[in-house]
Amino acid sequence: MEDSTMTFKAAAVQFNPQLNERDQNIEGLLEVVIEAAKQDAKLIVTPEMATTGYYYANRDAIAPFVDxxxxxxxxxxxxxxxxxxxxIVIGMPEVDPETELYYNxxxxxxxxxxxxxYRxxxxxxxxxxxxxWGDLGVPVYDTKIGKIAMNICMDSAYFESARLAAVNGADILAFPTNSSAQAIAALQARAIQNGLYIVxxxxxxxxxxxxxxxASAIWSPEGKKLAEAAFVPSPNEDIHESxxxxxxxxxxxxxxxxKKRLKERRPELYKDLMLYIAPWDYSKNNDSHDITAAVIQYEPVIGNKDENLDKISTLLQKSxxxxxxxxxxxxxxxxxxxSATGPIKELDTIKNAAEDLDGTTVKFFEKIAKENHLHIVFGMIEKEGDKLYNSAVLVGPKGEVIGSYRQAHLNETDKTWATPGNALKVFSTDIGKIGVMIGYDAAxxxxxxxxxVRRADIIAMPARWNGIFDREIEMNPNISANKYPAGAMxxxxxxxxxxxxYTIVSNLIGTDSNYFGQSGLYTLDPLYGLDQPLAARKNQEDLLLMDIKTLQNDWWFNQQRLIESRRTYFYKPLIQSAK
Structure with a gap:
């Protein structure tokens, strides 16, 4: 029977077990759980491997402690x-009595x-x-306080883990972890993307x-940090007490x-999530590229292409x-x-501003790209026949269209005039493979x-984003070795x-529309010091230059290792239409 109470208290227990001391750990963990219960917590989550400690060399080492x-x-x-x-959610090593296999x-x-x-x-x-490897997928359990799913630590590096919880109907994601940064850094976004409370x-x-x-934490479905324990930067500051x-x-x-956005998903476009292209992939780019990229943010004159293209030309030459x-x-x-029109509201004006890919706007950017030997990604209102699209176009240094992308996920405003695109796109260029997204796709x-999966080296994202479905990063800033800049989303x-x-976002600014800028470069691993994210200023015209070294094949975690460690068999609910 469902509890009628609308609010309740959740607790994250930051407990430090002793290696090889299962019974002692269980008794200690019970004491802390009871302490939280006496403070009226109705859901209590404990760390990964809380009953045994974490580091075991092999099956023989952990065999006496599994249950x-x-x-x-x-x-x-x-x-x-x-x-x-x-x-109560208890992190522990399990033995399956039928197979004698062990699971985290x-x-x-x-x-x-x-x-x-959950395994x-x-x-x-x-x-x-x-x-x-866990073999249960991500089950969701219906309780009187809500529908609860579980992920564990490294799962959060793969968006699929929390997404499966959401698609399967979860309200709360319990998250036992033993994290040095990566796992907990992903949780704010996982909460926002999926409309989940995360403990x-x-x-x-x-x-x-x-x-x-x-830095144990509790996140709201909007990605608001409700509580966070102290960050412990090094062994010198270890906190052994619970x-x-x-x-x-x-x-x-x-x-x-x-949760409502789950209904806007396009499962028919996500089939490639089921592909496991590893360890061989002859389509991927094997060469690292040192690239200097530029982001330009500005306030457009709504509907005035000539003024906007003049402004773009001036800012581009400045960059x-x-x-x-x-x-x-x-x-x-x-x-x-x-880029050239800004977000027009009137349908007739939108129709008049629309062009095909042979129109003056594309030719303008082709000319600039050829003159300056550039790759340029820009946004436009595209028309084909009687259909309109919110599109992004990639032109290359030979003055040619390398490819175009029609936005697949439309916000409520764009649904009034645009037809959704039916393909997600990654393009091969002489500086690597470039994937293209548009604004709302980030949700x-x-x-x-x-x-x-398609091995994009760089993702370019033209945006007009006012933060309605996102928040600035709220985790303790000291968790990242290379700190995120103010305004990072x-x-x-x-x-x-x-x-x-490497993801390059260019956002509009505009006092009337509340588009706030804060364009930026988002990198592969600032947490452990590989690279440095950058963000442009808020509500100001700005240029941002950034240096990128693609691939990073020697880093501890990279795209190749991500691809090789995906568990595609369990992703089927993500590519199936909701019943």
Whole structure:
């Protein structure tokens, strides 16, 4: 029976187990869970491998400490759950009694007893020495406080894990983790993309040289940080004592904008998510490129192509000159969505402004590209027959159209005039493979997933984004070795991280429309110091020059490793139409 209370308290228990001390850990963890229960927490999430510690060299090392689910461990927590009328998620190693395989797992128990489990789908290298790949997909369990799913740690590096929870109907994602940065950095975007509350429980100490940074957090479905534990930057600051953080879950918010966007997904365009093109892929680019790119943001004169193209020409020449002064030749320029017209509201004016790909706007950019030996990505209102499209076009240094993309995911305004495109696009160029997205596409993580499968080195995103479906990054800024700039946006960062492709966003500004700029470069891994994200100023005309070295084949995590570690078998719900 569903609980009628509209709000309840959730708790993330930041507990630090002792390696090889399962029974001692269980007793200690029970004490902390009871403490949270006495503070009226109704959902309590514990860290990954909370009953045993994390680092085990092989199956023999962990064999004395695994348990069945359900079993001895869950029975202990069931008693507490029943007594306090609560739900508990326990991170633990599982043994399957039929196969004797081991799994990195999480169990959910409640007042009614054992409810269900999750086996980690995407594993980090350490676990591969003893744990089999999870084989359950991402089940969702219906409880009286809401529908609960579980992911574990490395899962969050793959957008599919949280997306499966959402598509399967979850309201809350419980997230046990042992994270040094990457796993917890992805969670704000996963909450926004999927309309999920996320309760993340980490550790705050060091085990066998592996340091876990604390910063357990609770996120709202809008990506608002409801609570966050202290960030622990190094082993010198380890916090061995347990920490509990609390956040309020409002069940009225289970029906939110992120959930509603699930109905706007285009599963028919996502079939490539099921492809596993590894370890061989002869279509990928094997050459790293050193590229200087430019982003230009400005306020358009609505509907006045001549003035806007003059402005673009002036700003573009300025960016090239700035590059020369720094000894750099700009090779790629990204402009905002609807570059030449701005966002026109009147349907008749939209129709009059529309052009085909042989029109004056495309010819204008072809000429500039050829004269300056550039690749340029720009946005326009395209017409073909009696149909209109919100399009982005890539022209190349020979003065040719390399390709065009018609926006596949239309916001409510664009649905009044535009026809959705029916293909996601990645184009081959002499500076690498360039994927193209447009503004609202960023709310659909499947697009970034397709870009990764098709091995985009760079993603160019013309945008007119006013933040309505996004938030600035709110995690503790010190978690990232190379700090995010002020104004960095969560979903734009998630595109780059999820695709492992450098992502260049050019956004409009405009006082009437509240388009705020903050265009930027989103990189592969600022968390561990590989590269530096950049952001343009807010509400100001701006130029941004950026240097990119594509591929990063020697880094610990990159697109190749992302592709090789995807678990496509479980992604089928993402490419099936909702029933």
């Amino acid at each position: 069945t689910i359900p079993g001895y461990t869950t029975k202990k927590f069931e008693e507490v759950a029943k007594k306090y009328d609560i739900y 797992a999480a169990a959910l128990v409640g007042p009614e007893g054992y409810i269900g489990k 980690k789908t995407h594993q980090w290298e350490t676990e591969e020495h003893w744990a089999a 993340s429980a980490n550790r705050s100490n060091t085990e066998n040289g592996f340091h876990m940074i604390g 920490t509990i953080i609390y956040g309020e879950i409002d069940r009225m918010q289970y029906n939110n904008q992120g 090239l000159q700035e590059g020369k002064q720094k000894g750099k030749a700009v090779q790629l320029v990204v402009l905002p969505e609807l 659909f993580p499947e697009v970034a997933g397709i870009m990764a 969560s979903l734009w960062d998630s595109v780059a991280m999820s695709a492992q492709a």
